[in-house]
Amino acid sequence: MKFSVSQSSLERALAVVTKGMASNSTLPILSGIHIIARPGAIELQTTNLTISIRHSVAANVEEEGETVVAGKTLQAIVKTLSDAAVSFESRDHIVVIACEKSRFRLNTLDAADFPEFPSYTLERSIELPCALVGAMVDKVYKVTSKDTSRPILSGVLLSVHENTIRMVATDSYRLAVCDSNTETSGADEPFTAIVAGSTLHDVLSLASDADSMMMGTNESQVVFSFGATTYVARRIEGTFPNYKQLLPSSCGTSVTVDVETLSAALRRVSVIAQANSSVRFDIDVEGEVMRLSASSPDQGDSTETVPVRAEGESMSIALNYHYVFDCVNAAATDSQLTLELQNTMQPGIFKSYGQINYLYLLMPVRM
Known part of the structure; x- marks a missing residue:
C-alpha cells in the first residue's frame, strides 16, 4: 500500500472516525483505524462493535492495499505535522509515514482481523x-x-x-x-x-x-x-x-420570566445549595415577582427576587437547581421562559417558543 494525502484533509478525517474507536477494549484491533487505499481515495474505518464509522478522503494512491494502525498514535502524529502532503507506505506489518522532514515507522495489525463494516438494507x-x-x-x-x-x-x-x-x-x-x-x-x-x-x-x-x-x-x-x-x-x-399522559391540559399558575435574568439569579442563589440541590420558587402573582431561595444548615441561606409576568394563583415549589440549569441552558437562545404549575407536589413545566418549541417537565423535591 502506498499513497499520499493532504495533512489537513487527513486530520479532519481522523477527527471523524476516532469517535468510533473502542477506548477500553481488550482487543487491540478495536483501538485501530482500518485504512483502505483504492484508486483516487482512501477509506478510514473504526468500530467499537456498537457503532461503526467510515469516511473517505481524496488521495493520490500509487499502490492499493489495506492495513490497521493504532488510532490514537496516528491522530497524535498527524496533528503535529505541517500542512503538506503526508505519504504512507506499508510493508510487512510496518507503515512508514513521512511529511516534509518528519518520518515515522509504526507497527501495524493485520487488516484481515478487523471487523467487517456492517452491511445494511434500510426499511x-x-x-x-x-x-x-x-x-x-x-x-x-x-x-x-x-x-x-x-x-x-x-x-x-x-x-x-x-x-x-x-x-x-x-x-x-x-x-x-x-x-x-x-x-x-x-x-x-x-x-x-x-x-x-x-x-x-x-x-x-x-x-x-x-x-x-x-x-x-x-x-x-x-x-x-x-x-x-x-x-x-x-x-x-x-x-x-x-x-403524553404526563402533560396536563391546564395549569393553576403561569409565570413568564426573562431567560438571562433567571439564569443569573439561579446561579447566585445556588451557591448556597451545593450540599442541598433544592431551590425554592415562591411566586407572587399579585406582586408579579418570583422569589428564589436556598438554604444550608452549615452555610446559611440566599434569596433573590426577579420580576415576572404571572397569571393564576400564588404558589411555591422546590426544584433541583442542576436540572433547572439544564433547562435554562437549553432555552438560552430564547428570550423568555414560561413556568406552569398545578400545585406544590405536581411537576413544574417550563416552556419556550421560537423556531424550536421546547417543553421541560421537572418533578418537584420536598420543601
Missing part, C-alpha cells in the same frame, strides 16, 4: 437539515438516562411527520420535548426511531459542516450518512414511555 429513510436537528439534539440529549439497566431511557425518541420534527427524552425525573417545522424529504409516512442520545450528539457534532444528512433505519440498525461519512449504530429496541 425507512429520511433527509434532515443538520443545523436544525443539531440544535434540537442539544436541547434534549442531556435529559437521557445514564442508567444502563434501562437502555430505553438512554435514547431519544425521534419522530417526523408532515414536516414536523419532534424529539423526546426522559430519565424518569424529568422530560424534555422539542419540535420544529421544516421541509423534510422522504417523510410521506410517519418516521419514528429511538436512538441513543450520545449517538445523536456525536453524529450531529460530526455533521456540523453538512447542510443535510440521511437517516435510515431497519429492525436493528440506525444509519446516518452525510458528506463522505457513514455512521452505523445499534437501534434501541423497546417501547418508549407514554410521555
Whole structure:
C-alpha cells in the first residue's frame, strides 16, 4: 500500500472516525483505524462493535492495499505535522509515514482481523437539515438516562411527520420535548426511531459542516450518512414511555420570566445549595415577582427576587437547581421562559417558543 494525502484533509478525517474507536477494549484491533487505499481515495474505518464509522478522503494512491494502525498514535502524529502532503507506505506489518522532514515507522495489525463494516438494507429513510436537528439534539440529549439497566431511557425518541420534527427524552425525573417545522424529504409516512442520545450528539457534532444528512433505519440498525461519512449504530429496541399522559391540559399558575435574568439569579442563589440541590420558587402573582431561595444548615441561606409576568394563583415549589440549569441552558437562545404549575407536589413545566418549541417537565423535591 502506498499513497499520499493532504495533512489537513487527513486530520479532519481522523477527527471523524476516532469517535468510533473502542477506548477500553481488550482487543487491540478495536483501538485501530482500518485504512483502505483504492484508486483516487482512501477509506478510514473504526468500530467499537456498537457503532461503526467510515469516511473517505481524496488521495493520490500509487499502490492499493489495506492495513490497521493504532488510532490514537496516528491522530497524535498527524496533528503535529505541517500542512503538506503526508505519504504512507506499508510493508510487512510496518507503515512508514513521512511529511516534509518528519518520518515515522509504526507497527501495524493485520487488516484481515478487523471487523467487517456492517452491511445494511434500510426499511425507512429520511433527509434532515443538520443545523436544525443539531440544535434540537442539544436541547434534549442531556435529559437521557445514564442508567444502563434501562437502555430505553438512554435514547431519544425521534419522530417526523408532515414536516414536523419532534424529539423526546426522559430519565424518569424529568422530560424534555422539542419540535420544529421544516421541509423534510422522504417523510410521506410517519418516521419514528429511538436512538441513543450520545449517538445523536456525536453524529450531529460530526455533521456540523453538512447542510443535510440521511437517516435510515431497519429492525436493528440506525444509519446516518452525510458528506463522505457513514455512521452505523445499534437501534434501541423497546417501547418508549407514554410521555403524553404526563402533560396536563391546564395549569393553576403561569409565570413568564426573562431567560438571562433567571439564569443569573439561579446561579447566585445556588451557591448556597451545593450540599442541598433544592431551590425554592415562591411566586407572587399579585406582586408579579418570583422569589428564589436556598438554604444550608452549615452555610446559611440566599434569596433573590426577579420580576415576572404571572397569571393564576400564588404558589411555591422546590426544584433541583442542576436540572433547572439544564433547562435554562437549553432555552438560552430564547428570550423568555414560561413556568406552569398545578400545585406544590405536581411537576413544574417550563416552556419556550421560537423556531424550536421546547417543553421541560421537572418533578418537584420536598420543601
